[in-house]
Amino acid sequence: MSNPTAAILVIGDEILSGRTRDANMHYLAGELATKGIDLKEARIVPDVQDAIVAALNALRARYDHVFTSGGIGPTHDDITADAVAAAFGQPLHVRDDARDLLARHYDRSGLEFNEARMRMARIPEGAVLIDNPISTAPGFSLENVHVMAGVPNIFQAMVASLLPRLTGGRPLLSQTLRIERGEGSVAKPLAALAAEFDDLSFGSYPFIQNGAYGTNIVVRGTDAGRLDAAMARLAAMAGAE
Amino acid sequence: MSNPTAAILVIGDEILSGRTRDANMHYLAGELATKGIDLKEARIVPDVQDAIVAALNALRARYDHVFTSGGIGPTHDDITADAVAAAFGQPLHVRDDARDLLARHYDRSGLEFNEARMRMARIPEGAVLIDNPISTAPGFSLENVHVMAGVPNIFQAMVASLLPRLTGGRPLLSQTLRIERGEGSVAKPLAALAAEFDDLSFGSYPFIQNGAYGTNIVVRGTDAGRLDAAMARLAAMAGAE
Structure with a gap:
């Protein structure tokens, strides 16, 4: 529901x-x-x-x-x-x-x-x-x-x-992975992961700190197990890049 | 225009x-x-x-x-x-x-x-x-x-x-009068003033500071002379309350 x-x-x-x-x-x-x-x-x-x-x-x-x-x-x-x-x-x-x-x-x-x-x-x-x-x-x-x-x-x-x-529903959970490079460097595998986990939402938020580009990748959804699974894949993907 | x-x-x-x-x-x-x-x-x-x-x-x-x-x-x-x-x-x-x-x-x-x-x-x-x-x-x-x-x-x-x-227009000017009492105490004369100066907009923004009520009255418009006139009336009104 x-x-x-x-x-x-x-x-x-x-x-x-x-x-x-x-x-x-x-x-x-x-x-x-x-x-x-x-x-x-x-x-x-x-x-x-x-x-x-x-x-x-x-x-x-x-x-x-x-x-x-x-x-x-x-x-x-x-x-x-x-x-x-x-x-x-x-x-x-x-x-x-x-x-x-x-x-x-x-x-x-x-x-x-x-x-x-x-x-x-x-x-x-x-x-x-x-x-x-x-x-x-x-x-x-x-x-x-x-x-x-x-x-x-x-x-x-x-x-x-x-x-x-008011009657609520399932709380929106989120987890964030911070990577120390621009979002353009992970865009392609991130899109593939987002398509695979299509019950979750994947956001990519760039920042500049001390002149260097970084990205916060935020995964949101209501199923904690799915979030954990996506984060594990994300961490492996970011490490492998 | x-x-x-x-x-x-x-x-x-x-x-x-x-x-x-x-x-x-x-x-x-x-x-x-x-x-x-x-x-x-x-x-x-x-x-x-x-x-x-x-x-x-x-x-x-x-x-x-x-x-x-x-x-x-x-x-x-x-x-x-x-x-x-x-x-x-x-x-x-x-x-x-x-x-x-x-x-x-x-x-x-x-x-x-x-x-x-x-x-x-x-x-x-x-x-x-x-x-x-x-x-x-x-x-x-x-x-x-x-x-x-x-x-x-x-x-x-x-x-x-x-x-x-981009082509702009007349800048939106604003002036603020801060009074040290709740907005309910000035609401009636303020409404009359707003009706009289209907080319300006009058906002009333209450606050609580150190447990006491106060109000910022903000007058906005594009005509500096009209703003000055309204502020003079507002100050007189607030003093007379």
């Missing part, structure tokens, strides 16, 4: 303008590999409702899960909940349980629970909340779309809340 | 598997902002020809430029040139000028110019080469698609070769 598939949708002008380097895609990619959910695509779109809706609809139709990052705060540029509601054709309104969570949080912290902050209690109908142990304002899952915050430590906490309730 | 638009397409299993954190999107985003080319979307797809072709065709139809990163080396998993040729319906064959560049490079370095390395001289018909001063193997531009290497220092060198021949 094959693993569930997934895409990540990062929402935010600050990534596309070059101001901020996204950290959430890389973090979630690693978590999904461990969970056995195959990440097939990632997209970054601006804070523009049409762009978010179009990407959401393309991705949620194609993959088992879509994880979003960003745009669920209290300000005018936080429009992810609106976009998700629009994509699903669901109403969006303040929900009692989300409002109560926020009310208690602002009461404890002595901050005013104003209209802007109330926006963070707007949840599309039919959604399930995702717990936010850092700053309270929840994310949510609507069908196969999981909506989370953009601030990296909050995103990571939400991923930790969410992943245990 | 509005700026040219662009998308980035990063190609590589190693990013989606969580092994490697992409650096090229963030680098290019900054360069494009300076050049006055508006980055509207970014995607990451695996080393799978159908996925690359579908993304290329969607993006090149929608934006003035598409920049790709990755998949142009000598190994079996380097299929970007094939995918670009397929997307445009152009033949792909070894081109004399690219082969000559590589032949001289391998002659100088004493390495064998074998069949695998010859793959890097395969250029779709009608393309223009992009210079690679680091490791010689060229990138190429075919119509509005610009194909570059994934290794970050080579990618950056290719961007430096390519950008001077």
